[in-house]
Amino acid sequence: MPGKSNPTILVTDDEKSIRNSLREILEFENYTVLEAEGGENALRQVQSNTVDLMILDIKMKGMDGIEVLEKVKDIKPGLPVIMISGHGTIKIAVEATKIGAFDFIEKPPDLNRLLISVRNALSRNELIEENRRIRTELNNVTEMVGQSAAISRIKKTIEKVAPSTSRVLITGENGTGKELVARWIHEKSPRASKSFVDVNCAAIPTDLLESELFGHEKGAFTGASEQRIGKFEQASGGTLFLDEIGDMSLDAQSKVLRVLQENQVTRVGGSKRIDVDVRLLxxxxxxxxxxxxxxxxxxxxxxxxxxxxxxxPPLRERKEDIPVLAKWFLSRLSQKDIIYAGKSFSNDALDEMKELSWPGNIRQLQNAVERMALLSDGDEITRDDVIRLATMTGSDNGGLDELLEQSLTFQEYKEKAERYYLIKKLEDHDWNVSATADAIDIQRSHIYNKMKKYDIER
Incomplete structure (x- = not known):
């Protein structure tokens, strides 16, 4: 039986009598029914309405059912479509199934056969969505939050490209949510049940990147005490996400290019060519x-x-998303029992947050919300709290003003100040070591040494 939400079924047929018959049958079963007498009308309704299932005639005036099916799969790849036809042939049925039709039923449709197919299509869709929801929770993939035109466009693009194997390049400033976009493409793709393997190209020294990506054989170089499977092999059948690919050396770039051309890798120190099937983001x-x-x-x-x-885009270009994100981060804190559920933002606090530049983007906003939630007094985070706490940068030892109040030797102060400075700069660049090194004009290896010396971790 249909669920409480009354699934919506779009019946598309150029014969009014057929539409009326199907409407009567489906409404008796408590489904909500929409009608379209042709392909153009049907496509407009799919785009403008929430449709859970489509029943589509093949032979229609103007655009035929196969054309409509192809366009529907471009617009909403996950929408189940049941094809009906009074001129059914095995060839047409096979063609429709290849394009993505859920079922093929001859006219006049047998009542029981039709209703069973409708229930099965809706049940499968519910199961797919439930599996996706569970998988995203287990993989800790948060939803894409925002109501700006830019975020809406990104969500629509993800819906269109996720079912394909096309390669995607995601650009944007640090902290804007590029990895989240990549994870959502994977989660909405046919590869979602397989591995999502991410590699931060900026965080791996150049001389180790080849081994990291392609693997190595035992004894391939000093320290290679055992065989290692590289990221391309680990992601085979699934998705490989190369974050900060712009930081990759030219030598590594040429080797990645070869893999993309040949769909094969060779481990460092090995000669065997290994087939890999990877969707690259x-x-x-x-x-x-x-x-x-x-x-x-x-x-x-x-x-x-x-x-x-x-x-x-950065937050400063989609300021209408800032209040939505802030309230969402606050609700997540209460769900995790970090704060009590009664905490909220005042309207003028949200307005003040929209006026800030947020150079660290979503990452900075998330940290600021947690800071304000924990350090503000009372049940409401006010405009004064935002001014006082939102952009305050803290570390294990507080800010520089607080360091000056402590009884420290000059050497101790220098070390603590240096640690504070590095944490601040790494946070500003979303912990991208290469970008931080460029910004503060020191070698990347020096940053790694300082991070080790001061026990700095992300």
Whole structure:
């Protein structure tokens, strides 16, 4: 039987008598029924209404059912479609199934056969959505929150490209949510049950990146005491996400390009070519076209990875999302019992947050919400709390003013101040070591040494 929400079924047929008959049958079963007498009308309704299932005639005036089915699968790939026809042949049925039809029923449809197919299609869709929900919770993939036009466009793009194997390049500043976009593409793809393997190209030293990506054989180099499976092999059948791909060396770029051309890897120190089936997603905060002009990124690799571009804008360009995100982060804190559920933002606090620039984007906003939730007094976070706490940067030892109040030797103060400075700069660049090194004009290896010395972890 249908669920409490009364699933909506769109009946598309150019014969009014058929539409009336199907409406009568389906409404008796408590389904909500929409009608369309042709393909153009049907496509408009799919785009503008919430439709859970489509019953579609093949032979219609104008656009036929096969054309409509193809366009529906472009607009809403997950929408189940039951095809009906009075001129059914095995060839047409096979063609419709290949395109993605759930079932094929001859006219006049047998009542029981039709209702069983409708229930099965809706049940399968519910099961797919429930599996996706459980999987995203287990994988700790949070939803994409926002109501701006930019976020709506990104969500629509994800819906369109996720079912394919096309490569996607996600661009945007640090902290805008590029990894979340990649994870949602994976979660909504046919590969969702397989591995999502992410690699931060900026965090791996250049001389180790090849081993990390392609693996190595035992004895391939000093320290290779056992065989290692690389990220491409680990992601085979699933998705590989190369974060900060703009930080990859030219030598590593050429090897990645070869893998994408041949769909094979060879482990370091080995000779066997290993087949891999990987859907590649990439992300960068760099302008890769500028990097190409300055001979720091391969143009042929750029065109390989940039089949579908998705740009995630910074918060300052979508300020209407800031209150929505702030309230969502606050609710997550209460769900995790970090704060009690009664805490809320005043309207003027949310207005004040929209006026801030948030250079660290969503990451900075999330940290600020947690800070304000824990340190503000009372049940409501006010405008004064935002002014006082939102952009305050803390560390284990507080800010520099607090350090000055402590009884420290000059050497102790220097070390604590240096630790505080590095944490602040790493946070500003979303813990991208290469970007931080460029910004503060020191070598990346020096940052790693300082992080080890001061026990700094993300």
């Amino acid at each position: 990439s992300a960068t905060n760099r302008d890769l076209e500028k990097e190409i002009r300055e001979n720091r990124f391969r143009e042929d690799l750029f065109h390989r990875i940039n089949v579908i571009p998705i740009h995630v």
